[in-house]
Amino acid sequence: MKGAAELLTDNGVVVENRTGTPFYRSVGDEAEVFRAAARRGSPVLLKGPTGCGKTRFIEAMAHELGRDLITVAGHEDMTSADLVGRFLLKGGETVWVDGPLTRAVRTGAICYLDEIVEARQDTTVVIHPLADHRRELPIDRLGTTLSAAPGFQLVISYNPGYQSVLKSIKESTRQRFVAIELDFPPPEVEAEIVAHEAGVDAATAHVLVSIGTAIRNIDGSPLREVSSTRMLILAGGLVAEGLSLRRAVRAGIVEALSDDRDVVRALGELVEALLPRP
Ligand SMILES: Nc1ncnc2c1ncn2[C@@H]1O[C@H](COP(=O)(O)OP(=O)(O)OP(=O)(O)O)[C@@H](O)[C@H]1O
Ligand SMILES: [Mg+2]
Numbered sequence: 001m002k003g004a005a006e007l008l009t010d011n012g013v014v015v016e017n018r019t020g021t022p023f024y025r026s027v028g029d030e031a032e033v034f035r036a037a038a039r040r041g042s043p044v045l046l047k048g049p050t051g052c053g054k055t056r057f058i059e060a061m062a063h064e065l066g067r068d069l070i071t072v073a074g075h076e077d078m079t080s081a082d083l084v085g086r087f088l089l090k091g092g093e094t095v096w097v098d099g100p101l102t103r104a105v106r107t108g109a110i111c112y113l114d115e116i117v118e119a120r121q122d123t124t125v126v127i128h129p130l131a132d133h134r135r136e137l138p139i140d141r142l143g144t145t146l147s148a149a150p151g152f153q154l155v156i157s158y159n160p161g162y163q164s165v166l167k168s169i170k171e172s173t174r175q176r177f178v179a180i181e182l183d184f185p186p187p188e189v190e191a192e193i194v195a196h197e198a199g200v201d202a203a204t205a206h207v208l209v210s211i212g213t214a215i216r217n218i219d220g221s222p223l224r225e226v227s228s229t230r231m232l233i234l235a236g237g238l239v240a241e242g243l244s245l246r247r248a249v250r251a252g253i254v255e256a257l258s259d260d261r262d263v264v265r266a267l268g269e270l271v272e273a274l275l276p277r278p
Helices: 030-040 054-065 080-084 100-107 123-130 187-198 202-216 229-240 245-257 261-274
Strands: 007-010 013-016 044-047 069-073 085-090 093-098 110-114 136-139 144-147 153-158 178-181
Touching (some): 030 178, 044 054, 054 110, 080 123, 100 123, 100 136, 100 144, 123 136, 187 229, 202 229, 202 245, 245 261
Parallel strands (some): 044 153
Antiparallel strands (some): 007 013, 013 069, 136 144
């Protein structure tokens, strides 16, 4: 990562200031919708399965708009203090330390809250006034309310396939956001992405994509998640490292998708039919 990006990491928070342009291939009109939302300062909800390009998309948009990107990975113990900040004891003194959301609000960065539904409900209390016309962040502990700097934009991501009924986004939250749905790219585009990211030739990328597509199209699939673009890139990377395509697909896709022997066997048969004859 060094060189391509300036990274500052603490507590799962990543602040990025990329120097190189992130490689992102548009799948539909997502960039156009995002640009319009950004001009309005409207918050964005990115929906889509794992490994379909949500993070890469937001990196590309932040770069295009010249904004810093502050990414926070949601988890079930995450509270509003993790986002806003807290008093910490430093050398016998109590000092206030801004959380990542507060930093983004002060500096006009894009704050990307990844898998926010995992977080505790009290986080919505701080998100709501930032996600509507008020664009402000109340900080109870400091007895102040911050107005978001120009450029500040809230982006949250969500994988509808994962969420249980219990943990879906509250209606009052989601109605504040512009929703952009991302899905796996069409085959020609996905093959181009796999070739670029994994460093494999076009023919290998096409076979990987045909395998990925076939797995996604299985009727009544027993898989919780299908083969993502990320997964195809991972398998491609093994080929680039010298493994045979068959072995790479086995390790990077078939075995990785399931632990159930019958499912692995069935996937193996499906894949076998798509691999080029030796
Ligand atoms: N449209 C795209 N253009 C370029 N690269 C892409 C695209 N979609 C996916 N990728 C590649 O696939 C990888 C996985 O995508 P990414 O990490 O953005 O997925 P994600 O949707 O954020 O997944 P998760 O929900 O698991 O966080 C990226 O690192 C990138 O290499
Ligand atoms: Mg991601």
